[in-house]
Amino acid sequence: MNALALHYHPLSSYCQKVLIALDELGIDVDRRMLNLGDAAERSAFLALWPTGKMPLLIDGARAVPETTIIIEHLQRHHAAAGRALIPSDLDQALDVRLWDRLFDQYVMTPMQAFTADLLRAEPDRDPLIVAKARKDLVAAYAWLDKRLDGRTWVAGDAFTMADCAAAPALFYAVTYVPFANEHRHLAAYFARLMDRPSVARAIDHAKPWFKFFPNRQALDRRFYDPAT
Ligand SMILES: N[C@@H](CCC(=O)N[C@@H](CS)C(=O)NCC(=O)O)C(=O)O
Helix, strand or coil, X not given: CCCEEEEECCCCHHHHHHHHHHXXXXXXXXXXXXXXXXXXXXXXXXXXXXXXXXXXXXXXXXXXXXXXXXXXXXXXXXXXXXXXXXXXXXXXXXXXXXXXXXXXXXXXXXXXXXXXXXHCCHHHCCHHHHHHHHHHHHHHHHHHHHHHCCCCCCCCCCCCHHHHHHHHHHHHHHHHCCCCCCCHHHHHHHHHHHHCHHHHHHHHHHHHHHHHCCCHHHCCCCCCCCCC
């Protein structure tokens, strides 16, 4: 049995962030599919990690939560030779951590607010929360587009942890707020992300589950065919 296990769900954007990182770092884990909708599974998971947020990495006796910490841990202890998502140069590493944080806080968070709203019963939906999430995404797209002018990846020359965060965040975000025509650099970056084999594999792995994504009708037909 592999000492490394990941509690996760293929549809979850934060879980995809770690799946992409595992693939990039050349690391195998036992994948333990988690159904938080099941009361028994939820309470067993809460006993492992009390925030109840996935993914959670188990490394021997150690539980490692929070995607950014998981990726740092994986790189430090388990990465295949020559693979890295956080550069050894300290200033470059700070830049990667900054852009990882920015994607989590300002793209993942509003994107999740849209999804959470759709998952609520109709009378409990809140147009103010959705309007704020839309405003935050529109603002983020504008500064991301500037940042990506002349860049292949968001932090440095190589694909990094920040790009692992970016791919699933943008994948779902564009279903709620598509890029404006002027966001050429961001749109080109998004296309590069979707072509990256590790990202394509994480999305492929999620495909059987997209029918449960509440905004599935807005997914690109490349990824989801409503007839299936
Ligand atoms: N800051 C956390 C966020 C993780 C997170 O929001 N996970 C979502 C799935 S994408 C989750 O577990 N949602 C279940 C819930 O809130 O009950 C991280 O980086 O790991």
